[in-house]
Amino acid sequence: MSVTDFLRQCPLLLESDILSLSSKFWVSQNKLIDRELALKHKVSPKAGLVLQRLMDMVLFADLQQFSQQAQLKPNELQAILGFLNSIGALRVSRNSQLHTVQVLLWHALHGVFYAPICRRKPATPLAVAEGCLRASLSFTVASFACATLLCLSGAFAWFSIGSFCAIFTATFLLSLTLHELAHGYFARAPQESQPVVLQVGTRLSLLHQPLHWPQEIASSITGPLVGVITCLGAALLWQQFISIFWQSCLLGILSITHAGALFPQYSDGKSLATALKERKCLK
Ligand SMILES: [Zn+2]
Numbered sequence: 001m002s003v004t005d006f007l008r009q010c011p012l013l014l015e016s017d018i019l020s021l022s023s024k025f026w027v028s029q030n031k032l033i034d035r036e037l038a039l040k041h042k043v044s045p046k047a048g049l050v051l052q053r054l055m056d057m058v059l060f061a062d063l064q065q066f067s068q069q070a071q072l073k074p075n076e077l078q079a080i081l082g083f084l085n086s087i088g089a090l091r092v093s094r095n096s097q098l099h100t101v102q103v104l105l106w107h108a109l110h111g112v113f114y115a116p117i118c119r120r121k122p123a124t125p126l127a128v129a130e131g132c133l134r135a136s137l138s139f140t141v142a143s144f145a146c147a148t149l150l151c152l153s154g155a156f157a158w159f160s161i162g163s164f165c166a167i168f169t170a171t172f173l174l175s176l177t178l179h180e181l182a183h184g185y186f187a188r189a190p191q192e193s194q195p196v197v198l199q200v201g202t203r204l205s206l207l208h209q210p211l212h213w214p215q216e217i218a219s220s221i222t223g224p225l226v227g228v229i230t231c232l233g234a235a236l237l238w239q240q241f242i243s244i245f246w247q248s249c250l251l252g253i254l255s256i257t258h259a260g261a262l263f264p265q266y267s268d269g270k271s272l273a274t275a276l277k278e279r280k281c282l283k
Pocket residue numbers: 179183223224261267268
């Protein structure tokens with residue numbers, strides 16, 4: 001990612017916020033060591049000074065002063081904090097959530113939006129399912145809103161559309177969870193470290209050590225494939241037992257959300273393209 005991308009990853013920070021590095025990280029000789037994923041990130045000497053300072057808790061106002069003394073520009077400090085946030089390494093504790101909401105709303109009114117503070121946890125099946133539940137929250141709300149409108153219009157009975165809506169959102173959630181667990185399976189197998197779930201607001205990412213190209217290809221294809229099979233399986237079962245064709249079609253259409261992840265501009269497609277390139281280079 002570029003410096004600009006890291007700037008966009010920087011969350012809203014208030015002068016009264018207390019910042020620190022997550023306990024899963026360590027700084028040594030201009031290297032940020034991710035102990036959880038057994039990874040080392042090389043950083044510039046100036047960034048190294050800021051990271052050293054963040055090994056203890058520090059007031060954001062003091063960190064700004066410290067970085068000025070280290071001749072770091074404000075946007076360079078934001079890029080460092082954005083990088084830390086993008087890998088779930090930044091800890092922020094603040095006193096007033098209400099004040100934060102007020103500032104966020106005020107800035108949003110002026111067209112300024114911030115990245116959420118990212119959290120990471122070991123990628124257990126439960127943590128993946130919980131992350132997928134959060135990630136699919138807006139989809140669930142939209143589905144139930146559509147169902148309510150259909151009922152209010154008198155076109156469908158409450159029970160009929162309500163039960164389908166519940167199955168529809170449950171299928172989406174299950175397929176999303178199995179999709180991510182399939183990625184997690186390949187990321188876990190040959191590694192010294194376990195993958196972690198990174199919750200970015202309502203979005204979910206799986207962080208792991210770089211994979212060798214055969215595992216990367218397998219992971220990139222298997223995740224979407226498992227998602228597609230889950231959705232098509234649910235569509236077939238619905239057709240078999242309930243026999244409402246348009247509802248089965250809607251369940252089947254959910255599989256597009258997984259197949260679409262293989263387009264080169266999306267995460268799985270990008271990983272697949274990179275792994276195929278690496279394979280060609282090694283030939
Ligand atoms: Zn995927």
